[in-house]
Amino acid sequence: xxxxxxxxxxxxxxxxxxxxxxxxxxxxxxxxxxxxxxxxxxxxxxxxxxxxxxxxxxxxxxxxxxxxxxxxxxxxxxxxxxxxxxxxxxxxxxxxxxxxxxxxxxxxxxxxxxxxxxxxxxxxxxxxxxxxxxxxxxxxxxxxxxxxxxxxxxxxxxxxxxxxxxxxxxxxxxxxxxxxxxxxxxxxxxxxxxxxxxxxxxxxxxxxxxxxxxxxxxxxxxxxxxxxxxxxxxxxxxxxxxxxxxxxxxxxxxxxxxxxxxxxxxxxxxxxxxxxxxxxxxxxxxxxxxxxxxxxxxxxxxxxxxxxxxxx
Amino acid sequence: xxxxxxxxxxxxxxxxxxxxxxxxxxxxxxxxxxxxxxxxxxxxxxxxxxxxxxxxxxxxxxxxxxxxxxxxxxxxxxxxxxxxxxxxxxxxxxxxxxxxxxxxxxxxxxxxxxxxxxxxxxxxxxxxxxxxxxxxxxxxxxxxxxxxxxxxxxxxxxxxxxxxxxxxxxxxxxxxxxxxxxxxxxxxxxxxxxxxxxxxxxxxxxxxxxxxxxxxxxxxxxxxxxxxxxxxxxxxxxxxxxxxxxxxxxxxxxxxxxxxxxxxxxxxxxxxxxxxxxxxxxxxxxxxxxxxxxxxxxxxxxxx
Numbered sequence: 001x002x003x004x005x006x007x008x009x010x011x012x013x014x015x016x017x018x019x020x021x022x023x024x025x026x027x028x029x030x031x032x033x034x035x036x037x038x039x040x041x042x043x044x045x046x047x048x049x050x051x052x053x054x055x056x057x058x059x060x061x062x063x064x065x066x067x068x069x070x071x072x073x074x075x076x077x078x079x080x081x082x083x084x085x086x087x088x089x090x091x092x093x094x095x096x097x098x099x100x101x102x103x104x105x106x107x108x109x110x111x112x113x114x115x116x117x118x119x120x121x122x123x124x125x126x127x128x129x130x131x132x133x134x135x136x137x138x139x140x141x142x143x144x145x146x147x148x149x150x151x152x153x154x155x156x157x158x159x160x161x162x163x164x165x166x167x168x169x170x171x172x173x174x175x176x177x178x179x180x181x182x183x184x185x186x187x188x189x190x191x192x193x194x195x196x197x198x199x200x201x202x203x204x205x206x207x208x209x210x211x212x213x214x215x216x217x218x219x220x221x222x223x224x225x226x227x228x229x230x231x232x233x234x235x236x237x238x239x240x241x242x243x244x245x246x247x248x249x250x251x252x253x254x255x256x257x258x259x260x261x262x263x264x265x266x267x268x269x270x271x272x273x274x275x276x277x278x279x280x281x282x283x284x285x286x287x288x289x290x291x292x293x294x295x296x297x298x299x300x301x302x303x304x305x306x307x308x309x310x311x312x
Numbered sequence: 313x314x315x316x317x318x319x320x321x322x323x324x325x326x327x328x329x330x331x332x333x334x335x336x337x338x339x340x341x342x343x344x345x346x347x348x349x350x351x352x353x354x355x356x357x358x359x360x361x362x363x364x365x366x367x368x369x370x371x372x373x374x375x376x377x378x379x380x381x382x383x384x385x386x387x388x389x390x391x392x393x394x395x396x397x398x399x400x401x402x403x404x405x406x407x408x409x410x411x412x413x414x415x416x417x418x419x420x421x422x423x424x425x426x427x428x429x430x431x432x433x434x435x436x437x438x439x440x441x442x443x444x445x446x447x448x449x450x451x452x453x454x455x456x457x458x459x460x461x462x463x464x465x466x467x468x469x470x471x472x473x474x475x476x477x478x479x480x481x482x483x484x485x486x487x488x489x490x491x492x493x494x495x496x497x498x499x500x501x502x503x504x505x506x507x508x509x510x511x512x513x514x515x516x517x518x519x520x521x522x523x524x525x526x527x528x529x530x531x532x533x534x535x536x537x538x539x540x541x542x543x544x545x546x547x548x549x550x551x552x553x554x555x556x557x558x559x560x561x562x563x564x565x566x567x568x569x570x571x572x573x574x575x576x577x578x579x580x581x582x583x584x585x586x587x588x589x590x591x592x593x594x595x596x597x598x599x600x601x602x603x604x605x606x607x608x609x610x611x612x613x614x615x616x
Contacts (some may be wrong), residue, residue: 028435030431037427038424045442052454098612109351112348113348129602131358134594134595137590138590142361151373153361157380246453267452270456283456284460290450294450
């Protein structure tokens with residue numbers, strides 16, 4: 001546009017045109033380079049994440065031999081089965097209870113670690129994070145052995161207090177308790193470490209001001225700590241909700257869904273039907289039921305993460 | 313330290329007040345230590361129990377003596393596993409998969425993070441958000457369509473990928489790359505713009521800016537991302553369970569569970585030894601590089 005206005009001055013026009021074209025190529029080079037650098041990432045996400053996600057929608061509409069389109073037939077079939085509703089119930093109980101306790105325990109432990117002199121904190125933090133470091137498949141084996149019906153070390157210890165042998169994985173309710181307990185054991189350290197990091201970022205002046213105003217410890221937590229940590233608590237909880245809801249390892253190894261499908265959650269049941277029972281479409285439909293809750297949690301996380309980005 | 317000492321010396325008249333405050337503080341400390349000890353016991357019981365059981369002979373385990381104590385410590389479980397070709401094969405497969413996955417992850421995510429953090433281009437902001445969203449998609453949602461995809465791919469091209477350990481090299485990056493890219497974007501974005509502007513003015517290409525400036529400056533982030541990628545690929549259980557079945561293709565977590573548990577016969581001494589050996593690499597990395605490990609954990613949420 002500017003060039004057109006200065007048309008009479010040909011030399012200047014040619015000069016600026018050349019300048020602009022060289023700028024253009026530079027810009028082009030930069031964006032080409034950027035595109036090439038992100039290409040593997042884009043390909044990976046498109047082929048191995050986005051495509052399978054859409055493909056599972058397609059799979060869910062096929063019959064067992066995957067030759068005929070049956071629309072929502074798989075979902076109709078699922079809605080009529082009692083086991084499906086058992087799985088829905090158990091998934092919600094499992095995820096919500098585990099996340100609430102992980103968040104609470106993580107918060108409490110983070111406060112205790114924050115309370116002690118800075119010199120010893122490293123050591124305690126190191127010990128308390130161990131459950132998160134061990135691969136869950138390996139540590140769940142240790143729990144399975146601790147819960148063993150005939151050699152349970154817990155029952156051995158409890159027998160001294162006169163508490164009879166507890167069927168940790170044999171009885172439906174105890175099995176539900178056991179998978180949640182193991183999940184809490186595994187996940188609480190993550191909350192602890194996140195809270196500890198954010199506790200350290202709360203300015204001391206705020207606590208001093210609160211102390212001068214006569215706030216007791218509960219008021220200090222309620223009016224100073226929690227508001228300052230609100231964002232990190234939200235992100236951590238939602239993230240953990242996704243991971244817990246989609247959990248597979250712990251339930252699979254500890255109870256494999258038993259006794260009588262009472263501890264199945266979406267992931268383990270989808271595996272049982274889709275891979276072990278080789279009814280891939282039905283398995284895909286089961287795992288699709290995780291999507292709504294994951295999507296809601298993801299939207300909220302994204303909102304919080306973006307908010308955080310804007311503040312910084 | 314020094315200032316409190318000076319205050320104490322300068323104001324001896326306030327000693328009484330300090331005394332009562334410090335008495336409260338002392339009790340708070342005692343309670344903290346008490347509960348921390350409880351939680352530490354809770355955290356450490358399973359790994360310690362692995363260790364205790366791994367030192368027992370199967371005779372001692374089935375005799376049902378005090379489970380918390382080893383009366384006749386023996387290394388027979390360790391010797392048994394470390395001389396078994398099958399177990400060594402699992403270990404080797406796991407190591408191979410993890411090392412390759414870490415390399416692939418870094419090769420994909422570091423350049424991508426650099427481009428997303430520094431070169432604004434059409435759709436870069438959307439892509440960065442997309443990467444974060446991908447990180448939130450769990451493995452248990454994708455294993456069925458992926459399984460079917462690879463089966464169809466095998467039918468079409470004749471390249472059999474299912475039940476080969478290297479299929480994991482294709483699948484694991486979906487778990488590691490999004491998070492590593494995300495934290496590397498955070499680390500790269502915190503590098504001052506002047507640094508790479510100076511490099512560009514001196515005539516460095518984009519590639520040189522990345523290798524000579526960004527990677528050295530963001531090395532802590534790179535280490536944290538590497539540790540994350542390694543621990544995720546070492547610990548992954550669902551994908552190898554779905555995609556590999558033959559004994560010579562299994563990785564450690566699946567191998568221990570499918571080969572050491574034969575029907576209803578649980579050889580607990582060996583299982584616990586295997587689990588402990590499987591947990592050892594992440595634990596060793598954690599012991600030596602705890603700060604990087606924690607940086608990687610917390611970076612996801614604090615570097616946005």
